[in-house]
Amino acid sequence: xxxxxxxxxxxxxxxxxxxxxxxxxxxxxxxxxxxxxxxxxxxxxxxxxxxxxxxxxxxxxxxxxxxxxxxxxxxxxxxxxxxxxxxxxxxxxxxxxxxx
Amino acid sequence: xxxxxxxxxxxxxxxxxxxxxxxxxxxxxxxxxxxxxxxxxxxxxxxxxxxxxxxxxxxxxxxxxxxxxxxxxxxxxxxxxxxxxxxxxxxxxxxxxxxxxxxxxxxxxxxxxxxxxxxxxxxxxxxxxxxxxxxxxxxxxxxxxxxxxxx
Numbered sequence: 555x556x557x558x559x560x561x562x563x564x565x566x567x568x569x570x571x572x573x574x575x576x577x578x579x580x581x582x583x584x585x586x587x588x589x590x591x592x593x594x595x596x597x598x599x600x601x602x603x604x605x606x607x608x609x610x611x612x613x614x615x616x617x618x619x620x621x622x623x624x625x626x627x628x629x630x631x632x633x634x635x636x637x638x639x640x641x642x643x644x645x646x647x648x649x650x651x652x653x654x
Numbered sequence: 655x656x657x658x659x660x661x662x663x664x665x666x667x668x669x670x671x672x673x674x675x676x677x678x679x680x681x682x683x684x685x686x687x688x689x690x691x692x693x694x695x696x697x698x699x700x701x702x703x704x705x706x707x708x709x710x711x712x713x714x715x716x717x718x719x720x721x722x723x724x725x726x727x728x729x730x731x732x733x734x735x736x737x738x739x740x741x742x743x744x745x746x747x748x749x750x751x752x753x754x755x756x757x758x759x760x761x762x763x764x765x766x767x768x769x770x771x772x773x774x775x776x777x778x779x780x781x782x783x784x785x786x787x788x789x790x791x792x793x794x795x796x797x798x799x800x801x802x803x804x805x
Contacts, residue, residue, distance in 0.1 A: 564781045571745065571779065578744045579802070601743065608746055612779075 559622050567615040574608050663704040670729030670736040671709060673751055677738065677774050677788070678712050678724065684790040688805065691715045701728050714797070721801040733757040733765075738774070742800025749774050749788060756785060 580588055581601050594600040682692050693713045700706045712724040722742040731737045734750035734757075756769035766785035769775060774788040776796050786792045797803065 561781070568780055575744045582743075582802075605741065605743070605746075612746070 559626055560619055563615060563618050563622060567611075570611055570615075571608065574604055574611075577604055663701075666729045667704040667707055670704075670726075670751075671707075673736060673774070674709060674726050674738060677749070678710055680788075680790075681712060681724065681793060684793055685714070689716060690721070690803075697725060699726060699728050701730050703730050704728075714801075716803070721803050722797060740796060740800050742797070742802075744802050745800045746779075747796045747800050748777055748779065750777050750785075751775075752785065 578601065581604070589600065592600070594603060678694065685692055691714070693715070695711045695713060696708045697711045698706060699709050709726040711726065713720060714722045714724070720743075722740055725739045725741055727737040727739055729736045731750065733752075735753055736751040738749040740747040740749065751773065752766070752769050752775050753772040755764050756775070757765040759765055766775070766777070766783075768787070769785050771787075775785040776788055776792055777783055777785045794805065798805070
């Protein structure tokens with residue numbers, strides 16, 4: 555079993571990008587019936603929307619990789635003997651209002 | 655990788671723009687014998703260190719249909735001295751300006767074995783990615799991948 559928590563995110567990214575590529579090919583081949591029931595008014599909009607979505611997806615996956623990596627690090631530190639993570643313990647008085 | 659003192663924003667910007675212009679000059683040259691139309695335009699970049707500035711873009715089309723656009727992203731990139739995206743109709747590929755052998759992993763191991771000199775590299779968007787130096791051959795390959803255009 556692979557224990558790298560980043561692998562599923564990478565896999566999801568690659569599948570997403572490949573899927574968008576297939577969608578663009580469908581748009582290019584003008585298979586209009588496949589757009590029935592979608593949110594796109596016409597094929598021109600679909601193409602622009604997919605390109606914009608690829609950019610958005612890239613940013614989201616980078617964020618996901620970073621957040622997962624950070625969480626894994628935090629868990630690793632918490633397992634170290636004598637290491638105290640301030641954010642998981644009580645807040646000093648002056649930060650109580652922020653915590654609420 | 656040797657550590658270099660951070661330079662001021664104006665220097666970073668000028669160095670980046672010089673490299674982008676050289677890259678675009680090369681691309682125009684590589685495509686000059688094809689029936690593709692290459693048009694240079696401008697885009698605005700905003701970075702904290704450099705401030706706002708204009709950078710050139712390259713739009714590559716055929717018969718009025720845009721196939722891909724080369725879009726400079728910025729000079730201040732993690733582990734690189736600049737990035738240019740190739741936004742094709744099918745994929746977005748990334749070019750990074752790598753120096754001193756590129757990014758290093760633990761124990762000084764190079765992330766990309768093929769980075770042997772400073773320059774523009776096509777860094778693939780996948781696990782176990784490779785970095786290929788940008789030349790006519792690799793550019794044609796990445797352009798085809800991004801646009802599905804067949805020469």
